[in-house]
Amino acid sequence: MSSEVTAKPTESELEILQILWEKGNCTVRDVHDILTRNKEAGYTTTLKLMQIMHEKGLVKRDTSSKTHIYSALASQQKTQQHLVSRLIDNAFNGSAARMVMQALGNHKSSKDEIEAIKKYLNDLDHN
Template sequence: MARPQTGRPTDQELEILKVLWKRGRSSVRDVWLELRESREIGQTSVLKIMQIMRDKGQLVCDADQRPQIFWPKQTQKSTLKQLAGDLLQRVFGGSASLLLQHAIDSKQASRHELAEIRTLLDQLDDGKTPSK
């Protein structure tokens, strides 16, 4: 039976998505080898999480290949946009200025980051779609 799709990936699912966005199509072993560099996790745990992600519609799996190859159903950009929108609504009541204010307050933004934010805001003011 297919698992219900949720609006956002769990922390563990997001870790796996990051590996797959970086590596591209990969086996469970490939993902596990990369994850275990930063934390202790078993290969069977990675397999189970990836199977759950497949059942939830987050991953696609080529079961005809051995080993099976997995890849994300959505692009990184699409997923990050969805997560940002969800955070904006749930936590900041839809206020982008409040989100930005707290994001900048919580971490001292570098001059480079501030310049990137200004460029994005200028692009929006000019009616252009930001490039990121």
């Protein structure tokens, strides 16, 4: 299997990927327990989603023990880049500036986040 994962995760699959990116290797039970902290979800639904994600190449599954262990195959950075590009194209008519201004206008950013954004923009300006 190539290291370039091209499947586009659904919203539910993205929630699972977020858990795997943060926690690393997890069982279905591990993922399900984390998911149900914030929303109602059935165990069999989580299992089925993770099986589908395996078929799509978003996760890999280690079946060497009784309990299957899943880990993300989809790169967090590449997935985020793809989603942001799609959002810019579809919702902001290709304008990254409009998306950034909308995001900053709708979300309270911390002082540290604002400083990081300023530094990033300054670095872009000087390259």
